[in-house]
Amino acid sequence: MNSLDVFVLPSLAEGTPNSIVEAMAHGVPVIASEVGGIPDMLDAHSGIIVPPGDTTALADAMLMLARDPQLRVDMGIAARERYQKFFAPNVVMPLMLKTYESVAANGNGLKEKIADNSHHHPWALARAEIA
Numbered sequence: 675m676n677s678l679d680v681f682v683l684p685s686l687a688e689g690t691p692n693s694i695v696e697a698m699a700h701g702v703p704v705i706a707s708e709v710g711g712i713p714d715m716l717d718a719h720s721g722i723i724v725p726p727g728d729t730t731a732l733a734d735a736m737l738m739l740a741r742d743p744q745l746r747v748d749m750g751i752a753a754r755e756r757y758q759k760f761f762a763p764n765v766v767m768p769l770m771l772k773t774y775e776s777v778a779a780n781g782n783g784l785k786e787k788i789a790d791n792s793h794h795h796p797w798a799l800a801r802a803e804i805a
Contacts, residue, residue: 675700679746680739686726688712694721698757703749705735715760719752 675681681697683706690711697704704721706712713723722739724731739746759765 675702678702680705680736682732682736683707683712684724684726684732685709685712690715695757695761698753698761701750701754703739703746703753705732705739717752717756720749720756721753 675696678697678700679702681694681702681704683691683693683704685691685707686709688707688710691706694704694706694712694715698715698720704716706716706721706723707726708723709726716723722735724735739749
């Protein structure tokens with residue numbers, strides 16, 4: 675990632691690609707297809723979204739960033755900021771822990787068990803370390 679000026683993912687089908695998260699974490703602007711969760715990952719400041727299969731739009735986006743070094747820098751900064759806001763471990767981990775806690779508790783008072791140390795689930799310990 676450190677050697678890239680732009681990360682390009684011209685995909686026809688995706689979920690929420692980790693490769694885009696990695697590019698954003700490295701401050702690399704992204705060009706990607708408008709499929710799956712990608713439109714929710716990027717905004718107009720951090721990347722360019724193109725219609726899937728539209729080779730002209732893909733080429734235009736690539737040329738635009740190739741010709742404008744300052745735009746690449748600005749988009750890279752915005753991508754890194756977006757990563758920090760939505761995808762960084764300190765943001766994602768508490769959400770995962772809350773979800774797992776909710777699923778594991780299933781109405782069985784898990785919070786009380788964690789509070790009185792009668793239950794030492796690994797996620798409970800990880801959560802305590804984050805707090």
